[in-house]
Amino acid sequence: MKEVGGAGRLPSLLQISCEGAKVDGLTIIIPESAVIGGRVWVRADWQGETRWWDFTVVPIVRWQVNLQTVGDGKSKINLRPKWCLHGLEGEQVTVTFKPPSWLTVKPLQWKFQRNNLPDQLNAELVTDASVGTEGTIRIVTTIYEHRHEAQIQVRVVQEPSTVLRLDKVQIPFTWGICRRGGKEQLDDGKSGATFHRSEAMPVGGVRKDGFFSHPPYIGGVGYVWAQFGPLTLPNEPCVFRVWVGLMDGGDPSDGALFIVEVLDEQGKLHRVAEKLGVQKEWRELVADLTEFAGKRVWLRLIADVGPNDNSTADWASWGEPRIELKTPKRILSVF
Known part of the structure; x- marks a missing residue:
């Protein structure tokens, strides 16, 4: 009423x-x-x-709902009410959650005096249901003989595993070269080397966005490097993934060596992955970053002319470079 x-x-x-x-x-x-x-x-x-x-005609209360993921299958729900109790009898207001059977909510119920109503409610949601499971959370509000029910439709979905695409955000990076037997330096523009963002790079006819690079070949061969960061990695197991290969259109090449390194805050370098990249096919390079989870690091990508010191057509391409979670979370989504 x-x-x-x-x-x-x-x-x-x-x-x-x-x-x-x-x-x-x-x-x-x-x-x-x-x-x-x-x-x-x-x-x-x-x-x-x-x-x-x-x-x-308005309801007893309108809810503004916000869901926050805190772990695999675990979320926090925040409810902000807009109360409208004018002219209603009763002094005690009760709010009760009625979730689907596959979802646990704590707490399930609150009781308040109408002269001391909250401006927000918080609860924990936990489920082990599989991705794709759907259901309805009913929120029942009562005061005396008056009752209102709101419904929230929720679905279990898989959180995107990609945390960061290096080529899609403006992450600061510097780049340079190192000739055989020499020291690393910023490129002086005279080595023939390059490292830059590039779109739709074809390798074996398959195009990918990412970075194009070439090791030095004028005045001596060696490798080109790029250093990204600082980056704070997710505080859970994660990996760096990238497709590597030599861009189409060059003379025959013996390949280039693609290397991934991590520079920690103590200044120590860690080589975490390497793979020979060749013409006509993308190869996946995966570096496990779990050792550095939650830490502040710099990520280094290196393209070397290879053990034969042959720089011919070393059009080293890095496709879709990204940091991913090892195990994507299941999260609740409102729909």
Whole structure:
């Protein structure tokens, strides 16, 4: 039942009428069957004049819902209410969660005095249901004989495993060269080397976005390096994945050596993966970064001319370079 107005004495000649609702003195009693968002028109006649008022039917409470993932199958739900208890009897408000059988909610119920209503509610949601499972969380709010039910449709989905694409965000990086027997240096523009973002690089006819690089070949061969960061890695097992190969269109090549290194905050270099990249096919290179989970590091990508020191057509291409979680989380999604 929803009520508008309040008790009072009516002027003797005032007449109030309302279709679809009951009039009791100055109180308009709206039935529970009234549609939320519907309009109720009230007519008042007094001394030959007529006045009209319209009211919008509103629920006891409207909820703003926010879900936050805290782990695999674990979420926190935050509810922010907009209360509307005008004209309702009762002093105690009860809010009860009624989740589907595959979902555990803690706590399930809250009780408040109407003069001390909260501006937000928080609960923990836990499930071991498989990806694709769907259901309805019912939130029932009651005060005295008045009841309102809101519904939240939820689905278990798999969180995207990619945490970061190196080529899709403006992560700062520097690059340079190292000739055989020499020291690393920033490129002076005279070595023939390069390292830059590139789109739709074809290797074996398959195009990928990422970075194009070439080791030095003028004044001596060696390798080209790029250093990204600093990066704070996810605080859980993760890997670096990239497709490597030599871009189409060059003379025959004996391949280039692709290397991934991690530089830690103590200044120590860790070689975490390497693979020979060749023409006409992309090869996947995977580096396990779990040892550095949660730490601040710099990621280094190196393209070397290879053991034969042959730099011919070493058009070293890094496709879709990304940091991924080893095990993607299951999360709850509102739909």
